[in-house]
Amino acid sequence: MPRIADPRLEEKGRLAYEWASKHMPILVKSIDRLKDERPLHGVKAGFCLHVTKETSVLVMGVKMLGADVSLCAANPLTTQDDVAAFLASQGIDVYAWRNESMDEYYSCIRSVLSNRPATITDDGSDMHVLYHTEFMGKSNYKPIGGTEETTTGVIRLKALAAEGQLAYPVIAVNNAYTKHLFDNRYGTGQSTIDGILRATSMLLAGKVAVVAGYGWVGKGIANRARGMGARVIVTEIDPIKALEAHMDGFAVLPMDEACRYADLIVTATGQINVVRQEHMKAMKDGVVLANAGHFDVEIDVRWLESNASKKRVVRDNLEEYTIDGKSIYLIAKGRIANLVAAEGHPPEVMALSFANQLLSIVYIVKSHGMLEKRVYSVPEEIDRQVAINALEAMKIRIDEPTEEQLEYAKRYR
Numbered sequence: 218m219p220r221i222a223d224p225r226l227e228e229k230g231r232l233a234y235e236w237a238s239k240h241m242p243i244l245v246k247s248i249d250r251l252k253d254e255r256p257l258h259g260v261k262a263g264f265c266l267h268v269t270k271e272t273s274v275l276v277m278g279v280k281m282l283g284a285d286v287s288l289c290a291a292n293p294l295t296t297q298d299d300v301a302a303f304l305a306s307q308g309i310d311v312y313a314w315r316n317e318s319m320d321e322y323y324s325c326i327r328s329v330l331s332n333r334p335a336t337i338t339d340d341g342s343d344m345h346v347l348y349h350t351e352f353m354g355k356s357n358y359k360p361i362g363g364t365e366e367t368t369t370g371v372i373r374l375k376a377l378a379a380e381g382q383l384a385y386p387v388i389a390v391n392n393a394y395t396k397h398l399f400d401n402r403y404g405t406g407q408s409t410i411d412g413i414l415r416a417t418s419m420l421l422a423g424k425v426a427v428v429a430g431y432g433w434v435g436k437g438i439a440n441r442a443r444g445m446g447a448r449v450i451v452t453e454i455d456p457i458k459a460l461e462a463h464m465d466g467f468a469v470l471p472m473d474e475a476c477r478y479a480d481l482i483v484t485a486t487g488q489i490n491v492v493r494q495e496h497m498k499a500m501k502d503g504v505v506l507a508n509a510g511h512f513d514v515e516i517d518v519r520w521l522e523s524n525a526s527k528k529r530v531v532r533d534n535l536e537e538y539t540i541d542g543k544s545i546y547l548i549a550k551g552r553i554a555n556l557v558a559a560e561g562h563p564p565e566v567m568a569l570s571f572a573n574q575l576l577s578i579v580y581i582v583k584s585h586g587m588l589e590k591r592v593y594s595v596p597e598e599i600d601r602q603v604a605i606n607a608l609e610a611m612k613i614r615i616d617e618p619t620e621e622q623l624e625y626a627k628r629y630r
């Protein structure tokens with residue numbers, strides 16, 4: 218039995234699904250191409266993804282290819298309840314609602330795993346990890362393989378594999394060029410700014426925005442914030458990324474110093490306690506904090522909680538903490554701001570990521586028994602095909618190398 222907030226939201230969810238489908242031709246084309254073959258016929262497919270309109274297009278596609286689908290959320294605060302209601306009405310086992318407690322969040326993941334999915338598609342690896350810590354070895358249930366959507370999840374899976382513990386092959390969808398170059402950078406860049414604006418309605422022009430981390434996500438946020446007129450400071454721990462940020466025209470400073478100038482601080486590192494008590498003590502009155510990294514560990518919210526003399530909700534997804542008489546504003550409780558305070562990435566960019574997901578799930582099923590228990594890159598032919606489909610969908614044409622150029626590329630002198 219699905220567990221969702223309100224089945225009456227089905228119609229609104231259907232409209233959201235239709236809207237997203239229209240803007241995801243890259244994914245829809247991949248589904249259409251495989252629909253007759255039904256390569257997932259009879260396969261149980263489990264998903265732990267943010268339950269958004271874009272996810273609905275992916276899981277409905279997987280169902281159209283023949284799979285029996287179960288879905289839970291990849292974060293307790295990011296489910297779009299109308300989308301969950303629509304998917305439940307379509308025969309998908311959905312266990313997700315907005316504002317789950319942490320216990321409820323894990324119980325939903327357990328519900329999906331209890332359906333014994335053959336493939337596990339995760340965002341952040343909570344489901345992969347729960348399989349390994351609670352389900353593995355307790356029955357004869359063993360998935361044939363999985364996929365992983367995000368940087369943090371891939372890091373966790375690689376750690377499991379390094380200890381020789383990974384129980385099945387996993388494809389790191391995040392690492393496909395057609396995923397992280399676009400989703401992490403342009404998707405998160407735009408949707409994080411969207412979340413910040415919805416939560417605060419602040420003017421970015423002329424403000425000092427500090428972006429922690431200049432990886433794919435940080436680059437996107439820094440560039441979009443600059444595009445809206447903010448003066449952006451980047452903080453980094455990697456000398457190469459710091460140099461890149463400098464040459465891209467951003468100021469680069471350590472957080473100790475940058476935090477003093479900030480009107481807005483956005484974390485995008487995947488690391489823990491990047492914004493800590495010493496920073497919060499040094500910040501200006503009225504500073505806004507947001508996190509775009511996968512987990513709510515980048516800003517030390519626990520310190521804020523236990524040291525604020527006052528705390529109140531001032532707007533949707535915005536809390537004000539009073540520290541030493543000054544206000545510090547926190548968006549979305551320090552959770553992934555673009556998905557809690559906004560709708561996540563635009564469908565056009567999720568189409569790239571989810572086309573990789575769909576084709577990788579099919580690949581896992583077709584390669585059953587032939588892959589080792591390790592973290593694989595997305596096969597190059599899938600990555601390339603997604604790019605070709607994307608260019609076609611966007612009606613962008615490119616050149617082909619001439620015979621002479623192909624020969625020239627083979628010469629070494």
Ligand SMILES: NC(=O)c1ccc[n+]([C@@H]2O[C@H](COP(=O)([O-])OP(=O)(O)OC[C@H]3O[C@@H](n4cnc5c(N)ncnc54)[C@H](O)[C@@H]3O)[C@@H](O)[C@H]2O)c1
Nearest residue numbers: 367368369430432433434453454455486487488509510511
């Ligand atoms: N919000 C979203 O929708 C979304 C989308 C994609 C990825 N993510 C998540 O965002 C996070 C970053 O992803 P990414 O793809 O940019 O990773 P990345 O590895 O490309 O970049 C992370 C950067 O942070 C830097 N860093 C690490 N510790 C730091 C610190 N203490 N101070 C400053 N910089 C530090 C690293 O040197 C690196 O350059 C991950 O948790 C990922 O899962 C979120």
